[in-house]
Amino acid sequence: MKKLFIIALTTLGFTFAAQAQDDDIVGQTAQGKWLIEANTNTSGDIEALISGIKGPGNTGFSFTTVDGETIWNIGIEGGYFVVDDLAVKVGLGYGDYFSDGIFSYKVGAKYYINSQIPVGVDLNGVSVNNYNSMYIGAQAGYAWFLGKNVSVEPALRYDIGMNEDAGDGDFNPLSVRIGFVLHF
Numbered sequence: 001m002k003k004l005f006i007i008a009l010t011t012l013g014f015t016f017a018a019q020a021q022d023d024d025i026v027g028q029t030a031q032g033k034w035l036i037e038a039n040t041n042t043s044g045d046i047e048a049l050i051s052g053i054k055g056p057g058n059t060g061f062s063f064t065t066v067d068g069e070t071i072w073n074i075g076i077e078g079g080y081f082v083v084d085d086l087a088v089k090v091g092l093g094y095g096d097y098f099s100d101g102i103f104s105y106k107v108g109a110k111y112y113i114n115s116q117i118p119v120g121v122d123l124n125g126v127s128v129n130n131y132n133s134m135y136i137g138a139q140a141g142y143a144w145f146l147g148k149n150v151s152v153e154p155a156l157r158y159d160i161g162m163n164e165d166a167g168d169g170d171f172n173p174l175s176v177r178i179g180f181v182l183h184f
Helices: 002-017 046-051
Strands: 034-039 062-066 069-083 086-097 100-113 117-128 131-141 150-161 174-183
Touching (some): 069 100
Antiparallel strands (some): 034 069, 069 086, 086 100, 150 174
């Protein structure tokens, strides 16, 4: 409950801190547009990693070292705006987890409130060996448009484990992300 309260407060903070965007940016989240997104990912409680919980699907970029072992991931997401401000997205990631190849996936939607406050929900997971975790994730942030086709989107994300491999809801990470988005 405490984590959800923190997410809500942060989202409100982003809302009140929002600055007006230039008029020439309007339309980047219009129906028929595409987006390609790369994220940094800070999720992953070190104790959970050591105990074998691999965490939610990572379709971003991350690099961690635990007890001399390197854990890395690379991924990308893409989406299509089915209506103004609402994109349907998919993402794929691949990485290395203690010398095991790890495949991550994500399917969801992202809505831009006032065309500049992205909120999203998705189903994501990890597949490695006989391990298949599944999470439902939500995130909220702010989109700073640096030009007609590029935005930087810092966000908070919360994932809830949905099966035994995801810790049966006992491991629900809160993470900070920075997304780099191309709009076409």
